[in-house]
Each structure stands twice: as C-alpha cells, then as structure tokens.
Amino acid sequence: MGAKRRSGRAGAAVAATVSAVMTAGLYACSGTGPAPEPTPQRPPGTSVPPNPPGQGVSPFTGRPAEPSPVLAVKIDNVRPARPHTGLGAADIVYVEQVEAGQTRLLAVYSSRLPATVGPVRSAREADLELLRQFGRPALAYSGEQSALRPLIDAAPLFPLTPGDAPRAYFRGEQRPAPHNLYVRPERALSAVPKADKAKDIGFRFGAAPPGGRQVNEHTVRYPAARFTFTWSDTGKRWLVTMDGTPARTTDGSRAAAATVVVQDVDVRPSKFRDRGGNVTPYTETVGSGTAVVLRDGRRHDARWSRPAADAVTTFTTPAGQPLTFAPGQVWVVLKGR
Template identity: 65%
Template sequence: MRCPDCGKVYWRGAHSGRLEGIVRAARRLTAVALVSVVLVAGLAGCTDSGSEEEPSPTRSQEVSPFTGLPARAAPVLAVKVDNVPPARPHTGLGAADLVYVEQVEGGATRLLAVLSSRLPSVLGPVRSARESDIELLEQFGRPALAYSGAQSALRPVLEKSPVLAVPPGKAPDAYFRGGDRPAPHNLYVRPARALAAAPDASRAAGIGFRFGAAPEGGRRVTEETVRYPAARYGFTWSAEAGRWLVSMDGTPARTTDGGRDGAATVVVQRITIRDSTLKDKLGSVSPYSETVGSGTALVLRDGKAYDARWSRSDAESGTDFTTPSGDPLNFARGPVWVLLTGD
C-alpha cells in the first residue's frame, strides 16, 4: 500500500500511526463538508411557514393578468352560467380565472365565468346573456362569449359590440344537452370548440388587476356573506387551502369535476343596478349592472378584509382597485371572484 502523505509503499504496520491520523482527519473534514452541504441545501429550500405571500413568478415566466399565476397568453372566453338551485352543482367552473356574479330578473343571480389560462372539457349549465354583459366584457378587448340565447332586442346590440357572440346557432357542435337534469338547466358548452368558432378572440391582457403583497392593515375575518334580493353567497377562509371557500344559499358550492369552489381573492364591488329597457319573456324588467364609473368595494384576501375603491373610466378600460388613500390594492395570486352588488 502507498502512504498518502509521504508516497512510500509500506506493509501493514509501517507508518500506521501517521496514516491513521491522516485518515481520521480526512473523515472529520468529509463529515463537516457533508453537514455544510445539508445545511446549505436546507436553507435554500426553507420558507417561512408564517408568511402569507406566495412566491412571485420569475421574470422569464408568462403571467396571467387575471390571476397573477404563470400562464401562456391565450384567447379569452366568457361563459354565461346558470345559477338557480336546479342548475347546481356546476361543471368546469373551477377552471375559470375570474367569476363575476351578476343580478338578473327577480333578484336571482347568474355567473359570468372568464377563462383563458385553462379550459375545462365541459362547462355549464349555460344560460342567456344580458345587456350589461357587453359593457363588462369590453375591458377584455374582443372576447368570445358563450351563451344559450338572448332577448330579440339584445341580439343586434350584441352583433354590433366588440364581443364575439358564440351561441349554439353559431357553434352547434360546441353545445350539448345533458341527461342529468331537466331543461333549461342542462345545456353545456365545450369551451375549446366555442373558441374555435371565434378565431379572432382577444388574448388575455391587463384589465387593471394587480397581484402581490397584501397592503398594510385590514381586518381579520373568517367569513363574509353577500346578499342579493333572492340569493346569498358565503365565503369562508381556509388557511389550509389558501382560498375563500364558496357557499350558495347556505350550501357549500361544489363542482361535478373539481370539488369545492374557491377563490384566492373575493371582491365585493358596489355598483349601481338599475332597470334596463329590456324585459324577459315573462315580462320582468332586466336589471342593468353599471360597471363603468367609480365606487367602493370590499376585498378579501389571506383571511383579511380590506376597504377599497374602484374606478373605470370607460368601457374599453380596465377596473382599478385602490386603498382608501389611493394606493394600488394588490390581489392574492389565484382565481378571483367579483360580486357586483347594489350600492
């Protein structure tokens, strides 16, 4: 054998004391090095479990302007979703980047799901569009809109608007009737086929939302209830899920394909809801939700509630949300629900 110190060849016993010392020293150094590597690796992967802020996407990643999460820029599809009790549970709603809650006739509500980052194979049930959908959707550029029908007086208005209407008559292969419930609560859309019928649909772009660290202050809350004349929404904070879990009319809202509905940010946007000039087939006046203008809002994120203000200068512009002092109010990264409620 060869001594690692002097280089001489030796038999067992020669230089043994010196060699054993060298070996012991080498082992100590190796052990220290291994401990150092483990510590460095642990520190590199360490996160503060008490931090509420999600990691920011890297600069090289494309980020959705609707959720603040990594996503490729893709066309925007809005789907008008039925929301009376016989229409629940929904299918595909968990894939939506944004969900708007709008008041309709009789004080009931419908949902407007906005998708771009992800497309479920099926979404629904689908129902008819309303006049105020046009103003709300113009901030998205030229989005596609999937819906089941519209009042005859609304059809020419839709045709002249920037919104790309994709009802069953224009994309018959995108829709089907399910056998799980009675009509009219059983019409579903295949989003990919609906977008194929609107090849000029705008890709996702900024609509005024900002994502990042929460503002200072806020009030700790675990539950919030939002009431409409004939509907009620509940939001319960789940620290484990990092989401506000949704209930509708006192019942947990679930989807047939994705579990419990939830949102990283919930916005209660107080607006003016007035009568439109249109009526439904039963003669009830359709409400019109004014989403251009300014007003107050309540923003829920990270288990806290923040007073806010919103402003939107015109239909082509996005909606800005600020603190009462005028600073931009960041949303938490993830799906956003916006409830348009009367002021």
C-alpha cells in the first residue's frame, strides 16, 4: 500500500541541515582542527539527559517530518497473518512475546500513514506500560478480555477498537478470521483528534558510534518464534526473516530496518490467560538492563534505562555515552533475559 509523507516541501533542505547538525553535534568528524575535549564518562546504567529532537525531525526515525499524532497498531504475527500490510511505513516496530511463545508486533506510526495496516489483533496488558512513554497516543486493536478493559480505560491512551471507530476497520476477503481485520489509519486518527503528537522517547540519531563488531547476521529466538536480521550492504538495511522465511509486505517489499535494538527485559506471567488457557506473558519495559544495537553492519553492546513508566528509554554505551541509531525505521525486539 502507498504511504503519504507528511514532510513539507522544504524536506530536502531540512534533511541536509539536520544531517549536518546531528553529525557535527553527536560525533566529531575526522579531519583538521583542534582535537575535541574528552567527554566525561557516565557510570553504566546512568540515564542520559534528554535533549529535545531538532525542529522538523521525527524523534522516532531521525528523519525530516512534521509533528503528527501517534497511532500504535497491534499486529498479528503468526504464519497465517503474513505477509503484513503497511508495516514498511511504521516509524517503530516493537516485537513482543505473547501466549504459547509466539510473538505479536506493535507498530508505531506518525511520520507516514499507509492506507491500510494489518492484520489487527487484540491488545495485552504490557502494551499499556510500553506506550506510556509516548504520552497519550491512539491504540488500534481488535479487542481485549473484559477484565483488561478497565485497565485500558484508565491508561493514558485513546483506545480504538472496531466498536470505538467502526468506519476505520474492515475485513479482508483473502484470509479467514481472525487474520483478516485491517485498519485505515487516517480514519482511525480522525476519531481521536486529541491524540498526542510525536515527542522525544529517548532515541538519539546520528553518525555511527565508535567501536562495535562487524556482523552480517543476528538471530533472536523466542520459545515458538525466531527472528533473523541480515545486513544488506546494498540497501544499507537489516533485512528481516521470520521463522526462517524472508518477511515481506503485501506490496512485495522486504521488511527491513535501519536500526535493530534487541532489548533484554524481564518477561513474567500476568494474571490474564487467552481463550486456550495459556498464560499471557507480561513484558517489563520499565527498569534497566543490557541491549544489542545493530546498525551499519555492526553490533554494539548497550545498556537501556527507563526509570519510570512516563519516562523515556535511553540507550547508552557500556561507558554511559549516548548510543546513536541510524536514521530510518527502528525495530525494538523485546526479549526475555
């Protein structure tokens, strides 16, 4: 499906200016001139003071974009749900563990809105904590357990089920239910005009940090799912493979990310179960721990920190310096440690 950019006509000029500022400000360029003074190191795990993203730049991708409302969509990820629709237009794609060791995706949109996203599935309790750092975004999902609805209603977000925004959803004819529910993002956001616009959530973008180790491939395993990210030197992206099959979208594009973050988190049982009686995992995204950041064909060891649910998530080197991402789509793989 096509995606509509929200950047202004001066996008190219803004991009050039932003690129120069980020590159010069975050990492010193090689060449003549006085050597920069050493930067004081922070102890491992210390948070980095938040620096607001530059004007006209998406805090989610580091690319030029207008400040726009945030829409998160819960996306099915079992084999019958693939290929996905609209995934390539997402700013951020989170991978979360769900029942029976499977995974679902939580795609975050702001810079671009595709015509359609899906297939859409139900929300989980852990989504509420994860989304707190976005302010009050809109969350599109197919439904929830009755016991979970009071928690969703109390959370700082705008819930968008087919019952909340019936004009935004439709059933596709190519797949059986429940893998055929799709949402139209523009219609969804029109139902919640007060959804918060994109703001700083802790990501930093710029020139590649020093160090790291060259890698061509990195695999993340869940109890019943597997993700492999393979570096494409030609496309300058990490190509996504799910369960041994190259991940593509319904427009034929290959799923790919400029930066991949494998974030080690605690995954514990929640008080909820699915219809089959399987316990729903709860992924803790508040706290701190280790991470791996993949960018530009290199692997960087990192630490992450989010001291409170309404705080940003920072990623630093083991020495405490900000670890910058490559501008573009970011995949955050939340993996139990």
